[in-house]
Amino acid sequence: NAGVTQTPKFQVLKTGQSMTLQCAQDMNHNSMYWYRQDPGMGLRLIYYSASEGTTDKGEVPNGYNVSRLNKREFSLRLESAAPSQTSVYFCASSEEGDSSYGYTFGSGTRLTVV
């Protein structure tokens, strides 16, 4: 099925560990995004990539890095995980920055940092 695939679906990390969240889309979309969702906080933008080769910071970029590996893949890295990074992480993609066709979201990665 066409869409956005995120791996892993669940992860538990110890404080200070690092990990990379993977995201791939097969819809030939130009733009990709990373959001985090915490209870009562809605979706907050971490980083985005308007097109292959570009990345920009969002609302809450501290503690994260991203790589737009190619048009299909956009990864999110936590270099030194902290309990405050416990969250559900969603990757999304869209045809371009214009949202008229909507973003397609992956199923999420549920991350717990202990």
Add this chain to the structure above:
Amino acid sequence: GQSLEQPSEVTAVEGAIVQMNCTYQTSGFYGLSWYQQHDGGAPTFLSYNALDGLEETGRFSSFLSRSDSYGYLLLQELQMKDSASYFCAALGGAGTALIFGKGTTLSVSS
């Protein structure tokens, strides 16, 4: 910066009509989108308004007033399956990304 305000909760009964509001403050504005999210699921796109007025898609309608920095999502003939969170989101300009409100949780009872 950008911020979007939504009521946190709305309750309604099956068959009724419900309106969920969204007010926004943005440094730039291209349009207002609406997304639905069921518990434990991914957000899914419902509608987009770039111009003032009402857009209708089946039981769902979305309205935008740029002069009032205001929009709403209208759901008609409510069904139990409509119980979910609904988020408005704004795009501030070309090459940027959607900023979301905190969402309204809709509970539909029989």
